[in-house]
Amino acid sequence: MMVLNENQSLKSYNTFGIDVSARWLARFASADELGEVVDWAGNRRLLVLGGGSNVLFTGDVDGVVLLNEVKGIQLLNEDEDYVYVRAGAGENWNGLVQYCIGRDWAGLENLSLIPGNVGAAPMQNIGAYGVEIRDVFWELEAWSLEERRVKTFTSSDCEFGYRESVFKRRMKGQFVILSVVLRLRKEPIFHTSYGALREELAGRELSIRAISEAVIRIRRSKLPDPAEIGNAGSFFKNPTVPVAVHEELKGKYPGIVAYPTEGGGVKLAAGWLIEQCGWKGFRRGDAGVHARQALVLVNYGGASGGELFALSEEILQSVRLKFGVELEREVNIL
Ligand code: FAD
Ligand code: EPU
Numbered sequence: 381m382m383v384l385n386e387n388q389s390l391k392s393y394n395t396f397g398i399d400v401s402a403r404w405l406a407r408f409a410s411a412d413e414l415g416e417v418v419d420w421a422g423n424r425r426l427l428v429l430g431g432g433s434n435v436l437f438t439g440d441v442d443g444v445v446l447l448n449e450v451k452g453i454q455l456l457n458e459d460e461d462y463v464y465v466r467a468g469a470g471e472n473w474n475g476l477v478q479y480c481i482g483r484d485w486a487g488l489e490n491l492s493l494i495p496g497n498v499g500a501a502p503m504q505n506i507g508a509y510g511v512e513i514r515d516v517f518w519e520l521e522a523w524s525l526e527e528r529r530v531k532t533f534t535s536s537d538c539e540f541g542y543r544e545s546v547f548k549r550r551m552k553g554q555f556v557i558l559s560v561v562l563r564l565r566k567e568p569i570f571h572t573s574y575g576a577l578r579e580e581l582a583g584r585e586l587s588i589r590a591i592s593e594a595v596i597r598i599r600r601s602k603l604p605d606p607a608e609i610g611n612a613g614s615f616f617k618n619p620t621v622p623v624a625v626h627e628e629l630k631g632k633y634p635g636i637v638a639y640p641t642e643g644g645g646v647k648l649a650a651g652w653l654i655e656q657c658g659w660k661g662f663r664r665g666d667a668g669v670h671a672r673q674a675l676v677l678v679n680y681g682g683a684s685g686g687e688l689f690a691l692s693e694e695i696l697q698s699v700r701l702k703f704g705v706e707l708e709r710e711v712n713i714l
Contacts (some may be wrong), residue, residue: 470500
């Protein structure tokens with residue numbers, strides 16, 4: 381049976397630690413329970429939440445926050461090269477990663493320690509250290525709020541892009557992801573081309589465990605732990621600019637950090653751009669820019685979503701003014 385709370389603080393349900401409240405908070409652990417909640421909700425606004433690690437609340441939610449608690453990890457199928465693993469959307473992402481590494485199923489090791497739940501992972505097309513979930517994604521099941529039934533999405537249906545999917549764009553707010561199937565390798569292919577990862581692994585024997593441990597060490601050294609200081613990871617995306625724009629910027633700023641992309645443009649390190657504008661370590665009240673990673677905005681305790689949003693706006697403007705580059709927020713503003 382569904383559980384419903386009224387006027388519930390969301391402070392412990394978002395990693396920024398923003399103290400807003402939800403008019404109602406409901407939990408569901410299956411498609412049937414979700415159906416019940418949706419029936420109850422009628423025309424009220426619905427908002428699905430996983431681990432709350434990629435959202436910035438700018439005000440109270442006058443509607444129903446749905447906490448996805450669909451659990452379970454199952455080996456569905458296997459062939460000579462692959463295993464097909466299904467995980468409930470409410471499973472912790474890193475829990476799934478470690479479960480698979482423990483069984484020698486390869487493909488998730490570079491994505492170790494990313495906060496949040498399985499359900500949001502394809503929605504965001506999470507990525508780190510040269511791998512994105514789309515590289516191992518097989519299919520997912522999602523509940524259509526409009527048609528009130530479960531639908532299956534293949535990889536191409538999901539329209540994955542850099543931190544993008546159909547669920548963030550064309551079909552925003554229309555589906556609740558219930559479970560995800562990943563296709564993992566029995567024989568690993570190691571992805572170690574990301575600079576920081578290659579350095580961390582130097583002189584060690586390669587294995588999916590070694591990669592996972594190296595990724596975890598790098599992440600712990602750079603990224604603030606939300607249990608200690610509120611944040612939602614990278615606040616902005618790394619922007620892509622045409623080659624000519626990069627050339628021009630490079631002429632003016634020889635230290636600019638950039639990577640070629642498959643699409644032909646050049647991806648700029650937003651953290652570098654923000655640092656050059658003098659924001660790294662900045663603090664006003666309890667809103668700030670992390671001292672070791674300028675791409676991460678932080679809440680030292682009592683910042684409001686509005687204060688953090690205003691800070692992000694100032695950062696956007698200063699990067700636009702200095703470099704003529706437009707940053708885009710990665711975090712979902714609610
Ligand atoms: P939430 O924040 O709860 O939700 C995110 C969005 O998805 C919301 O719009 C929500 O409505 C929607 N949503 C959630 N669940 C569902 C569902 N079941 N069905 C439909 N919609 C849903 N991300 C990376 O890609 N790479 C990183 O390296 C990375 N590092 C991070 C480091 C830190 C310290 C932090 C705090 C965050 C980091 N992130 C990173 C961002 C975050 O971990 C991911 O975006 C993650 O997938 C969010 O999962 P969540 O369950 O917390 O989603
Ligand atoms: N840099 C700076 N100053 C900074 C931060 C970064 O100069 O303050 C430069 C450095 O040269 C560094 C480069 O930027 O080498 C890249 O930095 P880093 O390796 O930390 O990665 P990122 O581009 O800042 C991206 C993702 C992260 C992901 C890492 C590792 C985005 C928006 N962010 O960060 O994802 O973990 O790469 O792959 O693509 C997230 O999405 O929330 C997230 C944390």
